Amino acid sequence: MTIMMPASDQEVLARREAIVAALRAIVPGEGVIDSPAEMLPYESDALMAYRQPPMVVVLPDTTEQVSKVLKYCFDEGIKVVPRGSGTSLSGGALPLADGVLLGLGKFKRIREIDFDNRAVVVEPGVTNLAISQAVAHRGFYYAPDPSSQIACSIGGNVAENSGGVHCLKYGMTTNNVLGCEIVLISGEVIRIGGKSPETDGYDLMGIITGSEGLLGVVTEVTVRILQKPETARALMVGFAQVEAAGQCVADIIGAGIIPGGMEMMDKPAIHAAEAFVHAGYPLDVEALLIIELDGPGVEVDELIKRVEAIALRCGSTICQISKSEQERNLFWAGRKAAFPAVGRISPDYLCMDGTIPRGALPRALARIRDLSEKYGLGVANVFHAGDGNLHPLILYDANKPGEMDKAEAFGADILRCCVEFGGVLTGEHGVGVEKRDLMPDMFSEIDLNQQQRLKCAFDAQGLLNPGKVFPTLHRCAELGRVHVHGGRLAFPDIPRF
Amino acid sequence: MDTLKVRDAADVEQVVRAAIASEQALEIIGHGSKRQVGQPMATNALLDLSALNAVTSYEPNELIITVQAGAPMADVLSLIDSRNQQFAFEPVNTAALLGTPDIGTIGGMIGAGLAGPRRIKAGGVRDHLLGAHAVSGFGDSFKAGGKVVKNVTGYDLCKLLTGSWGTLAVMTEVTLKVMPRPESECTLLLRGLDDLAANRAMTAALGSPFDVSGAAHVPNPALCASADGLASLESPQQTVTLLRLEGFAASVAHRAAALGQALAPFGTADVVDDAASAAVWASIRDVKPFAANGALGARPVWRIVCPPASGGALGQQLSRETGGEVIYDWGGGLIWAALPPQPDARATLVRQRVDAAGGHATLLRAPEDVRRNVDVFHPQQAGLAALGERVRLSFDPKHILNRGRIRRVAST
Numbered sequence: 075m076t077i078m079m080p081a082s083d084q085e086v087l088a089r090r091e092a093i094v095a096a097l098r099a100i101v102p103g104e105g106v107i108d109s110p111a112e113m114l115p116y117e118s119d120a121l122m123a124y125r126q127p128p129m130v131v132v133l134p135d136t137t138e139q140v141s142k143v144l145k146y147c148f149d150e151g152i153k154v155v156p157r158g159s160g161t162s163l164s165g166g167a168l169p170l171a172d173g174v175l176l177g178l179g180k181f182k183r184i185r186e187i188d189f190d191n192r193a194v195v196v197e198p199g200v201t202n203l204a205i206s207q208a209v210a211h212r213g214f215y216y217a218p219d220p221s222s223q224i225a226c227s228i229g230g231n232v233a234e235n236s237g238g239v240h241c242l243k244y245g246m247t248t249n250n251v252l253g254c255e256i257v258l259i260s261g262e263v264i265r266i267g268g269k270s271p272e273t274d275g276y277d278l279m280g281i282i283t284g285s286e287g288l289l290g291v292v293t294e295v296t297v298r299i300l301q302k303p304e305t306a307r308a309l310m311v312g313f314a315q316v317e318a319a320g321q322c323v324a325d326i327i328g329a330g331i332i333p334g335g336m337e338m339m340d341k342p343a344i345h346a347a348e349a350f351v352h353a354g355y356p357l358d359v360e361a362l363l364i365i366e367l368d369g370p371g372v373e374v375d376e377l378i379k380r381v382e383a384i385a386l387r388c389g390s391t392i393c394q395i396s397k398s399e400q401e402r403n404l405f406w407a408g409r410k411a412a413f414p415a416v417g418r419i420s421p422d423y424l425c426m427d428g429t430i431p432r433g434a435l436p437r438a439l440a441r442i443r444d445l446s447e448k449y450g451l452g453v454a455n456v457f458h459a460g461d462g463n464l465h466p467l468i469l470y471d472a473n474k475p476g477e478m479d480k481a482e483a484f485g486a487d488i489l490r491c492c493v494e495f496g497g498v499l500t501g502e503h504g505v506g507v508e509k510r511d512l513m514p515d516m517f518s519e520i521d522l523n524q525q526q527r528l529k530c531a532f533d534a535q536g537l538l539n540p541g542k543v544f545p546t547l548h549r550c551a552e553l554g555r556v557h558v559h560g561g562r563l564a565f566p567d568i569p570r571f
Numbered sequence: 572m573d574t575l576k577v578r579d580a581a582d583v584e585q586v587v588r589a590a591i592a593s594e595q596a597l598e599i600i601g602h603g604s605k606r607q608v609g610q611p612m613a614t615n616a617l618l619d620l621s622a623l624n625a626v627t628s629y630e631p632n633e634l635i636i637t638v639q640a641g642a643p644m645a646d647v648l649s650l651i652d653s654r655n656q657q658f659a660f661e662p663v664n665t666a667a668l669l670g671t672p673d674i675g676t677i678g679g680m681i682g683a684g685l686a687g688p689r690r691i692k693a694g695g696v697r698d699h700l701l702g703a704h705a706v707s708g709f710g711d712s713f714k715a716g717g718k719v720v721k722n723v724t725g726y727d728l729c730k731l732l733t734g735s736w737g738t739l740a741v742m743t744e745v746t747l748k749v750m751p752r753p754e755s756e757c758t759l760l761l762r763g764l765d766d767l768a769a770n771r772a773m774t775a776a777l778g779s780p781f782d783v784s785g786a787a788h789v790p791n792p793a794l795c796a797s798a799d800g801l802a803s804l805e806s807p808q809q810t811v812t813l814l815r816l817e818g819f820a821a822s823v824a825h826r827a828a829a830l831g832q833a834l835a836p837f838g839t840a841d842v843v844d845d846a847a848s849a850a851v852w853a854s855i856r857d858v859k860p861f862a863a864n865g866a867l868g869a870r871p872v873w874r875i876v877c878p879p880a881s882g883g884a885l886g887q888q889l890s891r892e893t894g895g896e897v898i899y900d901w902g903g904g905l906i907w908a909a910l911p912p913q914p915d916a917r918a919t920l921v922r923q924r925v926d927a928a929g930g931h932a933t934l935l936r937a938p939e940d941v942r943r944n945v946d947v948f949h950p951q952q953a954g955l956a957a958l959g960e961r962v963r964l965s966f967d968p969k970h971i972l973n974r975g976r977i978r979r980v981a982s983t
Contacts, residue, residue, distance in 0.1 A: 188880075189778060190774050190778070190879075190880035191878045191880045191881075192778065192879075213780060234723065235723045235727070237723075241721065242720075245694065245698065248698075248730070249694050258958075262954055264952075264954050264955050265952070265955070266955065268929050269878035269879075269929060270877055270878055270904060270929065270930050270931065271691065271695075271876060271879065271901055271904040271905070272690075272695060272876050274876070274933075274948065274949045274951065275948065275951055275955070275956075275959045275977075276731055276734075276735060276739075276959050276962055277697055277730040277731055277733060277734060278731075278955075278958065278959065278962070279730075280697055280727055280729075280730025280731065280733075281726055281727060281728070281730055283727065283730075284723045284726070284727050285726060301779060301780040302780065303780065304780050324632045327632060327634060328631065328632045330655060330754070331751070332750070332751065369782065369818075369822060370780075370781075370822050370825050370829075371825075372821050372822055372825045373818065373821065373822030376819055376821050376822070377819070429717075429720075429721045430719065431630070431633050431718070431719060432633055433630075433632065433633060458721070461719070461720045461721040462633075462719050462720070462721065463721045497717070497718075497719050498717040498722040498724045499724045500722070500723050500724050501719075501721040501722060502723055504723055505724060505725065509724075513724075513725065516725075517714065517725060518713075518714070520711045520712070521713045521714045521725075522725075523711075523713075524707055524709075524711070524713040524966070525726045525728065527965040527966070528726055528731075528962065528965050528966075529726075531961035531964070532961075543725065554964075554968060556591055556708075556709055556710075556968055556969055557709070557710075558588075558591060558592045
């Protein structure tokens with residue numbers, strides 16, 4: 075592990091037995107796990123390069139228990155790391171040696187389906203896909219579709235503001251949640267929003283979404299559901315140059331078309347995916363686009379024609395249109411299996427997640443190629459092309475000494491390049507521990523201080539998920555100090571009227 | 572009162588720092604088009620952003636525009652319109668409702684966070700603000716968000732700035748998402764439905780796969796006659812229920828036919844095409860029937876947001892109990908209510924009924940003496956209110972910015 079986590083509090087560790095007993099009094103039975111063997115599954119999330127067994131695991135199943143656990147930890151000064159299904163790709167649920175790991179896996183109930191208000195009220199442990207399945211019989215679905223949707227929980231989606239292939243058209247988690255119940259570290263239970271289209275007061279739902287478990291523990295979520303589009307068809311388009319593919323993406327958007335999904339893969343990714351799932355991808359192209367159009371049949375047919383014309387104009391060497399649902403799924407199969415496919419050609423890989431302005435794509439890919447040479451590590455690129463979200467997969471072998479460090483340095487350089495080109499460090503995976511130390515590349519100290527002040531409004535002791543998102547934690551008292559410059563309301567240089 | 576016309580972010584920092592030093596509160600204005608909204612403020616000087624009016628960059632292919640906060644909304648709207656793009660959230664033009672000569676600035680548009688009919692499909696202002704530079708009540712210029720549509724790096728401070736009525740920070744530059752303007756639109760028009768039936772029709776339409784981008788109901792035909800756009804619907808003695816479809820021409824035609832069929836139990840729908848349809852929705856968006864210079868201009872106006880399917884019952888009850896007029900948007904999720912003038916604008920009654928429906932109500936228009944004595948923004952549960960106040964303090968601990976605008980406080 076190359077990242078420093080906050081130093082363990084020896085005083086807390088010395089009290090471990092008493093802490094476990096106190097937690098057992100709140101969550102009876104098997105809800106408290108303290109044996110090393112049983113805690114093993116919790117020692118990392120999907121960013122498996124980082125591992126740390128927690129001090130103790132607690133699995134409450136009511137809001138009241140969550141509230142009591144948090145209040146106890148608050149009173150006793152014990153750190154807490156919340157966890158959903160553990161599918162975070164940025165180490166958001168990485169435990170702390172002196173911390174309680176608070177798992178929400180038992181919150182599995184769908185509390186209410188309200189078709190008239192197009193809202194579903196769920197507990198945080200419900201999986202993303204389960205929501206869509208629960209409303210499918212009436213033609214509805216929940217739009218955000220992270221690739222881990224079979225496993226990832228809606229609570230985790232809220233924490234990470236998860237995206238997915240279709241967020242270009244339908245938005246990320248933040249655009250699809252209406253309200254929540256959240257327990258603060260003090261144990262206080264707060265309700266925000268509900269089935270109304272908008273919350274009142276400050277948009278706290280907007281700030282909690284994507285807060286990576288640093289502000290509170292969500293115990294209920296109200297999500298917005300949509301009617302499924304009547305139909306969907308996909309095009310598979312190949313190009314001899316990445317630049318042409320990038321131009322094609324820009325021209326589609328420029329023509330006023332927002333596809334349901336628009337994905338790009340580069341040559342190494344195409345080859346890995348094709349070898350794995352045999353989707354029929356062309357192997358002689360440098361870039362492949364999968365473009366999905368959804369809506370009424372008449373609309374999709376029309377847009378397919380327009381997109382095909384744009385692709386030809388941009389010099390596509392192959393352009394296939396799905397003629398059946400089976401064929402559409404086949405086009406997607408390769409893209410959806412890209413990560414495991416790359417896993418087959420390399421002992422290990424690191425999945426990066428930066429966003430760049432769409433127009434910077436050719437430059438970014440050229441830079442990644444240069445870096446690949448510099449570090450002597452292979453890279454395969456998959457890309458949510460429509461919204462500029464890049465997922466370079468860095469290939470390495472953790473068994474070779476120093477190679478993981480090299481892969482991480484390569485990844486950090488890619489993210490710095492995203493910022494340099496006008497983009498951001500993370501498009502959908504979150505900062506977590508993985509990108510924590512890169513935050514100063516994107517934000518100044520003043521920017522980060524303002525974010526931390528907001529953290530102080532929720533958790534002044536810094537007990538919730540410390541060591542994530544912020545490279546350095548300042549004391550709230552210090553951050554709250556207002557520096558007084560000068561003495562009077564005199565603005566010598568500013569025009570007055 | 573001093574008006575301080577700032578030229579750049581550094582000026583804003585200087586003004587806020589001086590205000591901190593002298594413990595003077597500042598009122599933040601662009602064009603002043605929404606100054607009458609909120610509690611009357613306890614401020615000592617005006618911080619005028621109207622000179623920060625430049626378009627920093629507009630990149631149609633990236634679907635983003637970056638402008639200074641004082642940029643006139645009218646100019647920015649016409650600029651993006653020239654490239655067939657729009658703000659998908661359909662910003663409300665409050666000029667007619669509030670009786671101001673000007674529609675205001677982009678900063679005001681974000682600070683107020685008022686989205687129009689398309690909010691049900693495309694989201695609100697909050698969903699389209701990608702990044703901002705702003706000066707906090709600490710006197711520091713900070714950056715929030717970024718300039719790309721997909722970004723989860725750090726806390727999403729842009730969400731907080733939207734709809735904060737200038738009480739957290741002074742925005743100096745913002746980046747907004749723009750979207751292609753639909754190629755065509757049409758409106759299905761149902762006549763003669765009462766509030767409850769109209770609510771059911773809108774619920775059915777919004778629960779259909781036909782991608783409805785506007786669902787409104789005007790329960791009093793007299794309200795249509797007085798408002799341009801709606802006046803052309805010629806519906807004597809009949810209520811009108813409006814359902815908008817937008818997109819590629821062939822798709823709109825197909826969906827109009829299919830939606831008309833699905834709504835057959837509610838009557839036969841007329842179809843209003845392109846320009847007339849656009850005029851209808853501009854009128855709904857801007858609440859023209861309640862225009863300040865119209866017959867109801869002297870009435871206080873409430874903006875009520877509630878679960879959409881309960882809107883019909885709530886609006887009907889309020890109008891029956893107060894003798895007021897209502898207009899429904901967002902499929903029932905937004906109710907504009909113009910109530911006969913009373914010293915408290917019927918706040919107690921409105922809040923009771925709205926609370927029972929699980930919604931919230933803002934007194935968007937009322938004379939200053941009424942706003943002085945009534946909570947303009949919906950009172951919140953104690954825990955939520957306290958959390959909101961801690962959030963506010965984390966941006967502006969000395970209460971320098973728009974002091975007292977969102978909550979009644981003792982003046983200093």
